[in-house]
Amino acid sequence: MTALAVHPVPGAEDGPPDDADEARAVGRKRSTPYLLLLPAGVWLIIxxxxxxxxxxxxSLQTGSLTTGYALTWNFAIYPEAIAQYSEQLIRSLVYAASATVLALLIxxxxxxxxxxxxGRWRNLLLVLVIAPxxxxxxxxxxxxQNxxxxxxPVTGALQALGVTDLLRGIGLIDGNKLLGTPLAVVTGLTxxxxxxxxxxxxASLERIDPRLxxxxxxxxxxxxxxxxxxTLPLSMPGVVAGTLLTFIPAAGDYINSQLLGSPSTTMIGQVVSGQFLRVLDYPTAAALSVVLMLTILALVTVYVRRSGTEELL
Amino acid sequence: MTATVPRATTVPAAKAPAARPPRRGPLRWLREHLVPIAAALAFCYMLLPNVVVVLFSFNNPTGRYNYTWQEFSLDAWKDPCGPAGLCDSLGLSLRVGVVATLLATALGTLAAFAMARHRYRGRSTTNVLVFLPMATPEVVMGSSLLTLFVNLRVPLGATTILIAHIMFCISFVIVTVKARVAGLDPRLEQAAMDLYANERQTFTKVTLPLVAPGILAAALLSFALSFDDYIITNFTASASSVTFPMYVWGTASRGTPVQINVVGTVMFLLALSAVGIGQLVSMRNRKRATR
Known part of the structure; x- marks a missing residue:
């Protein structure tokens, strides 16, 4: 467990007390950091x-699960998959972006x-943020869903207040139903x-000196x-970190669109998992997965560059 | 908001107090308290589902779906393991969660010490390797693990779930523990060495107790992440290894038993007390430190 458990030179710590300097020097041995990093690093690499x-x-293989796959460098799968599922891909990004903006405002x-x-309620309120x-x-x-x-009661109250009519007017919902609409999915994601x-x-607001x-x-x-x-400029690192931590998982999420949405709110995560686990079309599913990851990486890179907070990464 | 106070003193307030009505009732109050009111509404939004989960654990639904409130009943609380498979799935999730937490915390803590304390070549590569799993959508990690296991003909099951959970917990452990190690005052360790402690004594008597809260927080976070994961788990599980989230997902389409809300309520109370106790301990430590 300890840094010394992987100590390359045994016996160094048994020396007399005035060997402390030598022990420190041994602790700084060049191989130590690599030995400490090795288990976690190997795990993450594999x-x-x-x-x-x-x-x-x-994604570049052709074949089927029963007959086996062969690597044929079939790059054509990418334009095909994107053309077929661009709707779900764009929808995922739009939902995730809406949820991110709403989450920031809230x-x-x-x-x-x-x-x-x-004041003194600060710790209690933090518990209330984390615990649920x-x-x-x-x-x-x-x-x-309830x-x-x-x-x-929520649908009833919204209807009484005329919000339902307003939402229907904007085209966010149809009929009196909230469940199964994009609105429900974005509410859940947010x-x-x-x-x-x-x-x-x-974390970033707390560090600001109120005297400023x-x-x-x-x-x-x-x-x-x-x-x-x-205040706002000083809290920008928190804004950038928070929007990334919300947008990335939200774009790949399919739990909300599955449980709160309908077939017309399908997100890209649902397509990927469905292709992998039910349709068993591995190449298409893998290609969509790669596209999702590259899209998010590209968006995140542009966003971080533009907000000038590269040091966060 | 606080800025209005010093500014008010610069305005000659004594001049014609009658010319301006001093308070204009609810509207003015509303404007002054806009931010806390928004925060209160946000809390309602965050806590509403938990209230619903607790409330519906006492429901006695008429059909298969626990959607609408019928009548008060303690049936589900008296028989939490009633629905077939529920407690088996809970058992699997607990076992996977504990083992994943122990291993991820051990591996992550070692790496965190290296990254916070040592200079070595390839620092930026390790930073990227640690950061990327946290910036990758779960569906990508899950599907890539599935292709790995299928291509290498590794049978899916509890072991593959465990492997995946350790993988996505390690990064969170490293980040949490690293922050704690980096925040340590190096003079404390120097003082221990000056007082003739050898390196092992310094580590076990000074460094480790100071880092322990960070390691504990990382372990709790790992357990919560592992116990709650559905997306990655679903890619790495087989039909016979059903974790609790997978069980819940399965029932969502067939009709959810009330017992799920019982489990949800117990989890909420446990989480509340775990986080609450953590806060109390850190408050006590801070008080003791400032004394």
Whole structure:
């Protein structure tokens, strides 16, 4: 367990007390970091990096699961798969982006309140942010089925307030149903990834010296200008980290679209898992998986470059 | 918001107090408390599903689906293992969760020490290798593991689930423990060495106790991640190795037994107390440290 358990030179620590310097020198031996990194590194290479190579290779193979696959460098699968499933791919990115923006709008006041206004309740509120999300993701998503059910209290209240009519007017839902609509899927996605947005935001807001904001006020800025020119720029690392941690898993998620959506809200994750586990069309599924990963990597790279926070990565 | 207070003192408030109505009732209050009100609404949004889970664990549904409230009943609480397969799946999830947590925490902690304490070649490569699993959608990791196992003819089952869980927990352990190690004051260890502690003593008596809270937090996080994972697990499992999330997913289409909400309620209470106790301990430690 300890750093010394893999110590390459036995006996160094048994020396007399005045050997402390020598022991320290041995601890800094060049092989030590590699030995410490070896188990975790090997695990990540074999079970994270190598599988990605297999995935890439699988996408370029032809054949079937029963007759076996052969690598034929069939690059044509990529345009085919993208053409066939571009709708689901774009829908996933749009849903994930909407959920990310909504989560940011909801999490910012939340994190701000916990960081600056909560006082001695701060720790309690943090517990309330984390604890609900340590219980099953699936059970909580199923609870949204109860909440959004057609004869449920939420649907009734929204209908009474005229919100249902408004949403139907915009085209977000049809009929009086909330469940099975894009709105339900985005609601679920926003909800499920909210702590991934809240915690980085809180971490960066908490570090801001409140006197900076007070100074802005002393210099006759309105609270809003003070926020826009002082607090918001200082919290940007949290905004970038939070949006990445929300967008990436949301784009690949299919639990929300499966449990809260309908066939018309299918996301790319559903297609990939369906092709792999039910249709057994491995090359197409692998190609879609690769496309999803590359799309997200490209979007994330552009986003991080533009927001000027490369040091986060 | 706090900025309004010092600014108000610069305004000559004594001039004509009657000219302006001092308080304009609810609207003004609403404007001043807009941010906390938004936060309160956000809390409602976050906690609503948990309230529903608890509430519906006492439901007595008429059909197969536990969708609409019928009447109060304790049936599910009296017979939590009633539905076939539920407790088997819970057992598998617990076993996988514990083993994955132990191994991922051990491997991750070793790597975290290397990354926080040592200079070596290939630092940026290791950083990328640790960061990438956290930035990859689960469906990509799951499907790539499936192609690996299928191509190498590794039979799917509890072992492959365990391998996958250790893989995605390691990065989170490394990040958590690394932050704790990097935050340590190096002078504490230097002081121990100056007081004639050898390297092993320094490590076990000074370094390890200081890093322990980070390791514990990493272990709890690993367990929560492993116990809750559906997407990657579903790619690496066989029909005979059904974890709890897979069981829940299966019932979602066939009709959910009320017992699932019982499990959800117990998990919520356990998580609440685990995080709560953690907060209390860290508060006590901080108080002791400042004394």
């Amino acid at each position: 079970f994270f990096a190598v599988p990605l190579v297999f995935l890439l290779s699988q 999490a910012y006041p939340l994190a701000y309140t916990i960081a600056f206004r909560a 999300f340590l219980t099953s993701f699936l059970i909580r998503t199923l609870a949204w 909440i959004l059910a057609t004869d449920g 909800y499920n990834f909210l702590p991934f947005m809240t915690l980085p935001l809180y 904001h007070e100074a802005a006020g002393d210099l006759y800025s309105t609270p809003w200008t003070g926020f826009r020119k002082v």
